[in-house]
Amino acid sequence: MDGRRENPWIGFGTRREKARLRLFCLPYAGGGAAPYRHWGSILGEDIDLVPIALPGREQRLGEPAIDRLEDMLAQLSAALRPLLDRPFALFGYSMGALIAWRLAHRLSQDGAGEPAHLFVGGRRAPGLPAARDPIHALPSAAFWQRIAAYGGTPAEVLAEREVRELFEPVLRADFKLAEQEPPLSADILSCPITAIGGADDPDPTPDRLDGWDQATTGRFDKAVFPGGHFAIHTSNTAIAVLVRDRLSGQTGSRGPI
Numbered sequence: 001m002d003g004r005r006e007n008p009w010i011g012f013g014t015r016r017e018k019a020r021l022r023l024f025c026l027p028y029a030g031g032g033a034a035p036y037r038h039w040g041s042i043l044g045e046d047i048d049l050v051p052i053a054l055p056g057r058e059q060r061l062g063e064p065a066i067d068r069l070e071d072m073l074a075q076l077s078a079a080l081r082p083l084l085d086r087p088f089a090l091f092g093y094s095m096g097a098l099i100a101w102r103l104a105h106r107l108s109q110d111g112a113g114e115p116a117h118l119f120v121g122g123r124r125a126p127g128l129p130a131a132r133d134p135i136h137a138l139p140s141a142a143f144w145q146r147i148a149a150y151g152g153t154p155a156e157v158l159a160e161r162e163v164r165e166l167f168e169p170v171l172r173a174d175f176k177l178a179e180q181e182p183p184l185s186a187d188i189l190s191c192p193i194t195a196i197g198g199a200d201d202p203d204p205t206p207d208r209l210d211g212w213d214q215a216t217t218g219r220f221d222k223a224v225f226p227g228g229h230f231a232i233h234t235s236n237t238a239i240a241v242l243v244r245d246r247l248s249g250q251t252g253s254r255g256p257i
Contacts, residue, residue, distance in 0.1 A: 008060055009079035011053040014040040019048035021116060021247060022088045024080065026096030026103075027051075028122065028232070029174035030153070030167065032058040035093070035232045042240040047247060050083065052076070056170040065173035067136075069180050072099060073106045081112070089117040089247055093196075093232045095178035097123035101215065102182060104189055114191045117246055118216070121196035121239070122229055124204035125211025131203040136176040140168065147171065152230035189216040194246055196223050196239060198231030 011033040023043065025036045033051035040049045054072075056065030066072045076099070084107070092100030097120035108114045124131070135146045148158055157163050193216045195209040206224045213220035223242055227234035 007079060007082070008055075009053055009076065010083075011051040011058065012037070013051060014043075014047075014049040016045060016048040018045075020046050020086065022048045022050050022083060022086060023243070023247070024083075024088060024090050024100075025049070025051045026090070026092035026099050027054065027057075028094035028096055028230075029178050030057070030147075030171045031093075031096075035236060038236075039240045039243075042237065043244050043247075047244070056173065065170045067173035067176040069098070069102060069177055069182060072177060073102055076103060077106045077110055077112075080107075084112045087116045089119070089243075090115045091119040091243060092121065092123075094122040094229070095174055097121055098178060098180075098182075101126070104191065105187060108187075108189070114189055116191065118189065118191055118193045119196060119243060119246075120193065120212060121232060122198070122201065122204070124208040125195070126215055128204075128208055128211060130179065130181075131205075131208075134175070134179040136172050136179055140164075143168070143172070151228055152233065188214075190218045191216060192219040192221075192246070194221050194223060194242070196225070196231070196242070198227040198229055198234070199224050200226075200228045201231065203229065 025033070027033065027035070033053065036049065036051045043049055053060055054065070055063035066075070090100040090104055092098070100118060101120060104115050104118050135143055138146065144158065144164060147153055157167060193212050195212040197204060197206050197209050199206060209222050225231045225235035225238055232239060
């Protein structure tokens, strides 16, 4: 048994114990496992879907969110250790892409090996400057104006002060983490990387995904889908199919992965 029932970091999932590979999915700032809820039926029996439950949301709503990347990596790498008994892949979107990329390095350094594939969505390539000023320390009114401008936040959250007050600490913590610029690692990954973005996303624009090819000595490809920053919602099924196909070894833009 992998102990995931007692592991607060593990959300709902497919629990396919005979699957050849586990796919860990990390959310965007303020998000949870919802974008991955229907992926199990698309990925097939060979992939065990394991969405990550971060503190401060969903079943962990009463816990303080983590606002430092190094703290996140330390706790997350320890929590996932029992589930690394077979090949694994990492998928992260926006903030989750930053975490997934650095987690790949952390797990490798800890002796767990690199992921079979790293998927990074909605996040500019390492080393590029942010296109927008940081927002995590703004006064509340200005903070929520910027959140609304991103799109993707439910209207009921934006409209109700009590709901905003409930979610604001988590969002601020997530944006503080996401707005950190970790130094480029001297160690380059060797696993395949697929960068994913929305055709109409202003940050990152599709061209700002290209530099992810410098984060690995392995294969790299890029996939751009209809939608803006939250293409993970508007093109959700198509992204899940892409992930399935890459993990099944089908042909990508640079040949079989």
